[in-house]
Amino acid sequence: MDLSIVVPVYNEEESLEPLIRETNRALAPLGKSYEIIVVDDGSNDGTYPILTRLHKTETCLKVVCLKRNFGQTAAVAAGLAHAQGQVIVAMDGDGQNDPKDIPGLLAKLDEGFDLVSGWRFPRQDPLWSRRLPSSVANALISWMTQVKLHDYGCTLKAIRSDTAKDLKLYGEMHRFIPAIAYERGARVAEIKVHHRPRLRGKSKYGIARTFRVVLDLLTVKFLLSYATRPLHIFGLLGLLTGTVGLLVALFLTAQKFLYGLDIGGRPLLLLAVLLIVIGFQFVTMGLLGEMLARTYHESQDKPIYAVKEILEARRAV
Numbered sequence: 152m153d154l155s156i157v158v159p160v161y162n163e164e165e166s167l168e169p170l171i172r173e174t175n176r177a178l179a180p181l182g183k184s185y186e187i188i189v190v191d192d193g194s195n196d197g198t199y200p201i202l203t204r205l206h207k208t209e210t211c212l213k214v215v216c217l218k219r220n221f222g223q224t225a226a227v228a229a230g231l232a233h234a235q236g237q238v239i240v241a242m243d244g245d246g247q248n249d250p251k252d253i254p255g256l257l258a259k260l261d262e263g264f265d266l267v268s269g270w271r272f273p274r275q276d277p278l279w280s281r282r283l284p285s286s287v288a289n290a291l292i293s294w295m296t297q298v299k300l301h302d303y304g305c306t307l308k309a310i311r312s313d314t315a316k317d318l319k320l321y322g323e324m325h326r327f328i329p330a331i332a333y334e335r336g337a338r339v340a341e342i343k344v345h346h347r348p349r350l351r352g353k354s355k356y357g358i359a360r361t362f363r364v365v366l367d368l369l370t371v372k373f374l375l376s377y378a379t380r381p382l383h384i385f386g387l388l389g390l391l392t393g394t395v396g397l398l399v400a401l402f403l404t405a406q407k408f409l410y411g412l413d414i415g416g417r418p419l420l421l422l423a424v425l426l427i428v429i430g431f432q433f434v435t436m437g438l439l440g441e442m443l444a445r446t447y448h449e450s451q452d453k454p455i456y457a458v459k460e461i462l463e464a465r466r467a468v
Contacts, residue, residue, distance in 0.1 A: 153183035155236030156253075159190045159226030159306075160244035164197040170246055171209060177250035181257070186464045188213045189244070190230045193220035206462045214462040224325040227306075229458065231315045239315045241308050247275065248307040249345040256309035256342065265314045265337035268300055268329050269307035271346035288364045295372050296330035300341050303327065307344055323363060327371045334375045381440030385433045393430025399423035
């Protein structure tokens with residue numbers, strides 16, 4: 152199989168048929184064998200009945216139905232796990248990604264890259280609730296991960312199969328796929344892609360998601376930089392706080408014995424004790440983290456989703 156198109160959907164009954172038609176039209180001139188994998192992330196509208204009907208007529212369509220709504224990251228992970236193509240293209244199911252951009256992504260991939268991410272340009276979203284928070288988040292992510300991209304939130308990506316299968320996605324990490332792949336040695340590029348206004352359905356995103364992005368970014372930064380050496384971060388914090396506490400305690404001790412000052416009721420004494428205890432706790436956390444990291448990396452893979460049913464494609468187009 153040359154190509155797998157992975158489309159996570161949640162309550163997108165109105166967008167499915169137009170999206171699959173457009174995708175077929177965009178891929179037909181390429182002359183490649185392909186499959187379209189639609190992952191139904193526990194939709195509670197008419198999404199799954201429509202997919203079962205389309206599966207009877209669209210021979211390239213594979214449907215992966217999850218037991219409940221696990222979130223977009225889990226849906227993307229399920230699609231990647233069931234993809235058979237040498238190249239995997241992920242795209243949104245709301246119709247805002249243009250399938251006509253897929254050949255451009257593949258052409259850029261052929262230049263020697265392992266992952267090509269889309270840059271939605273121009274964005275067709277509201278300024279204050281979507282574009283401005285997204286710009287701030289993209290700048291912050293690029294700075295912290297050192298993978299300079301304009302648009303981490305764009306689902307449209309082309310990834311080589313070996314790179315995609317090596318990704319371990321948890322929580323809401325789908326937006327950090329380029330950074331995670333880069334950390335694993337992938338060569339990452341970005342190209343501009345069309346972004347169309349949403350014509351059907353309702354957006355699942357809001358400004359509150361920006362705050363979750365910041366929290367996820369802290370997780371990604373820790374996993375990318377310290378997942379295999381947690382003692383380096385916790386131990387460093389422990390040594391700093393413990394050293395400051397010890398210096399304060401020595402200062403108070405000198406005042407007590409050299410100058411005869413009463414230090415028993417001074418808040419500074421409590422601060423010194425607190426810093427020393429916190430420092431000890433940080434070092435202990437680092438040691439526990441080291442053991443957990445080894446357990447994590449040596450354990451067997453465990454998926455973050457549960458599949459209810461899979462409708463296999465009958466043939467590759």
